[in-house]
Amino acid sequence: MQETSQRRRKMRExxxxxxxxxxxxxxxxxxxxxxxxxxxFRDLLNTPAFLALLPPIAGLRGLDVGCGEGANTRHLAGLGAKMSAVDIAPTFVRYAQASEACDPLGIDYAIGDAMQLPFDDGAFEFVTAFMSLMDMPDPGRALREIRRVLRPGGFVQFSILHPCFVPPRRRVLRNRKGKARAIEIGDYFESTEGRVDCWWFSTLTGKERHEVAPFRTPIFHRTLSQWFDLLAAAGLVVEKLGEPTAGTAPHANHPVIEDTRVAPMSLHVRARRAGD
Ligand SMILES: C[S@@+](CC[C@H](N)C(=O)[O-])C[C@H]1O[C@@H](n2cnc3c(N)ncnc32)[C@H](O)[C@@H]1O
Structure with a gap:
């Protein structure tokens, strides 16, 4: 029994x-x-919807987990929060720090693993994670770490690929004009455990795809109820959900946004420390 759990831990590491x-x-x-x-998708739909869901953060100490090149962290700082941010990839952190050096917003960036956050207990009033938790082999551990670094009464808000509408297999079914009419999904109950997907941002043309290599991203799919269980086990209580969809403005040049009229691509979750 002990040996099995040790082996699992080694595999996760x-x-x-x-x-x-x-x-x-x-x-x-x-x-x-x-x-x-x-x-x-990030700039025109997902981030604006995420920011609209946030409660006021001016003057609060916040941590952005999996910050990438820091664009979203900078939005949070622009709303008046005192931000720290971590990412596991040093090159992302270098890009984020370069922006901070050019146009300082008081953001403190560091290389760090969400599953082992380099911060004291209760250091932050809120934590954000934009489209990063579903990329981690042990999101439950990341959520426990997030709860640990939250002050009593603090909240986490995160976005993930929507577990129901972007499961391991997905195909958009289109009419003759190319407009999405349905989303075909499959393998919802399959735990992909790091399957590596190769893809480009959808706005890249065929020519551009010949010029740049695709991203290779590991996918750790969890079902909706698994996410809910992970939050509960971490001591976090859901208080708000969001499912961004294209608004009234047409986004004809961007099917990735237009397609969200049929079903959302992402799920936004706000949860608060339980028992405070
Ligand atoms: C899809 S990108 C999103 C980046 C950024 N949040 C944004 O919205 O532009 C996922 C990010 O999570 C980071 N990441 C993945 N696993 C991580 C971990 N265990 N700890 C910290 N960051 C991680 C990746 O390096 C990457 O920057």
Whole structure:
């Protein structure tokens, strides 16, 4: 019994090292492309919806987990929060620090693993994680760490790929005009445990895809009820959910946004420390 749990822990540690390596390999191209505005799903839909769901954060101490090149951390600092941020990939942290050096917002960036946060207990009034927790081999441990660094009464708000509508297998079914009419999904109950997906930002043209290598990202799918159980086990109580969808403005050039009229791509969760 003990041997089995030790083996599982070793496997998770191995997966964590591999995950860190994959993200470091993606980081330079990802940061460059994100800064050219290629990640329209993030910039035009997901982040605005995330910020709209946030309670007021001006004057609060916050931590952004899995900050990438720091664009979203900078939005939080722009709302008046005193931000720290961590990412497992050193290259992402370097990009974020370079922005901070050019245009200081008082953000403290560090290389760090969400599953072993380098901060004291109760150091923050809120924690955010934009599209990062579903990339981790042990999201339950990350959530426990997040709760540990939250002050009593503090909250975490995170976004993940929607477990119901972006499970391990997904295909958008389109009409003749290319408009999404349904989403075909499969393997919802399959735990992918680090399956590596290769993909480009959807706005890249075929020519551009010949010029840049695809991202290789590890996927650790969890079902909706598993996420709920992980939050409860970490001592976090859900208080608000969000499912961003394209608003009234047409986004004809961006099917990745238009498709969310049929079903959301991401799930936003706000949860508070239980028992305070
Ligand atoms: C999809 S990207 C999102 C980046 C950023 N939050 C954004 O919205 O632009 C996922 C990020 O999570 C980071 N990440 C993955 N596993 C991590 C871990 N265990 N600890 C900290 N960061 C991690 C990756 O390096 C990457 O920057």
């Amino acid at each position: 191995l997966a964590a090292t591999e995950v860190a390596r994959l993200w470091e390999d993606n980081a330079d191209a990802w940061a460059r492309q994100a800064r050219l505005g290629v990640d329209v």
